[in-house]
Amino acid sequence: CSEIIFCTSGGCDSSDSCPLTQTETEGEHREVQHIHNHGGREVFLEITTSPITDDNGVIRQVVHVARDITERKRAEQEIQQLAYYDTLTSLPNRTLLKDRLGQALAQASRSSEQIGVMFLDLDRFKGVNDTLGHAVGDQLLKTVSSRLSAALRRSDTVARLGGDEFVIVVSLVPHAEYLADVAAKILAIVAQPARIANHDLFLTGSIGMALFPSDGDTVDTLLKHADIAMYQAKEKGRNTYQFFSHEMNTKALERMALETSLRQALERNEFFLLYQPQYALGNGQIVGVEALLRWQHPELGVVRPGQFIPLAEETGLILPIGEWVLRRATSDGCRWLQQNLPFQRIAVNISPHQCRQQDPGYLGRLLKEVGFPPTSLELELTETSIMENPREIASKLRLFQEMGVALAIDDFGTGYSSLNYLKHFPLDRLKIAQTFVRDSGKSLGDAAIAEAIIGLAHALRLRVIAEGVETMEQLTFLRERGCNEVQGYLTGRPMPAEELEQLLSSGRNEVGQMLTSY
């Protein structure tokens, strides 16, 4: 029965004996009662009380209607759960977190207390998802969540914002060191190994912290500042915590402004390429040109890649930018081929994120579309790119090689190449990093490294090019050690396409003469 009707004759005039608190004598009164029935089942009853009056307005009867609304209540509770709690971990979600933090701030400002807001991000969690699957990743998140909940005080809140991001609100913080201790404890909890689906997983976390009221007095500011500090913790090398500082905010704002203008740069056509010639030491001929990206920023002027490539990498913008570079360089190359200009090869820089995403099929289609021969293209990869996942990269590079695209390792000597792997990559040349060339005359160590790279390249039957050659002294050193090619301010600065066209078409080669005259 979902509805029970019972009547009280003569009215219910005594509020003491009435099970319901009657607030009005006229009209209806509703109330929800929460009871446990005999089986212990939770039941919600909605009781409507309606007085029935006679013609003189005297209450003659009261009709109580009790309706079983347990199902509706359950549905409401479920909706509440969905609206305020994370489905995977049952932790409060962003909405509830903001609500609770808001209340905590109001309370703390009345009692002049400090509150700590921590942003916790699990390091390399994506790797777990990618390699072991989402089910393992989900289980790991649940494990971390229950460990966090168990370790914190009841008055603190742990919330999951989504992905591998958690926020912890610590109330009654007596001083910053206390919060630092809590952060260290959380990092230790996260770092405990977890055994999931027969895998022993070792995880670390990075924490950013902001204090109320010194680092912000609103929910959004505190969350934003803790997030900024978390990024700093990641940059410091992960598995660490970091307090927010106001200088960080300035940096983050600059970064945001740069990111916005970088997003617009492609649409506004603000990028352009410079080309730097590469010369063979043997015959003084140009053996290639390296395409170097520049950004004509509306306010900052010409910005060099060192200032924006790292941000483009982080934000994924490197992919459309990288495609633009490839299209521009190869279309310039098509024009030079039509004019019979002897540029040999165009070398294009490929950053680690691009290398991971770059699919040989995609490059093949792009080259076909532009009409540029793959044999006139070289890709410059970094050591980090190829060592990240050597087996997978090696098979990818083989596909590039089959297409006829040449491959070089850029800045060789600055990363961590495994020499054992090097022989498995289908490479064409090694580029000695500028730093070893620059100081080869001054530092015995750098000279020895430059010499060793030349020896290694020859042993692996690769050509070797030195970049950043600025002086005759460096040139002599390299020539005597058997270096094949050079690139640098001594032989030619990076120049606009038109200037390179003039250089190639003039047929004059003063640099070549200089290189072969002694």
Ligand code: C2E
């Ligand atoms: P990198 O590939 O090592 O490029 C050589 C850098 O040295 C270039 O700086 C070049 O202008 C500079 N350089 C050339 N000769 C000399 C010299 O004699 N002395 C000195 N001091 N410097 C010289 P740039 O153009 O600022 O590029 C910096 C880095 O940015 C490049 O280093 C490369 O890693 C990256 N980059 C450049 N263009 C692109 C691009 O289109 N895509 C990607 N992903 N990265 C790029």
Ligand code: CA
């Ligand atoms: Ca390069």
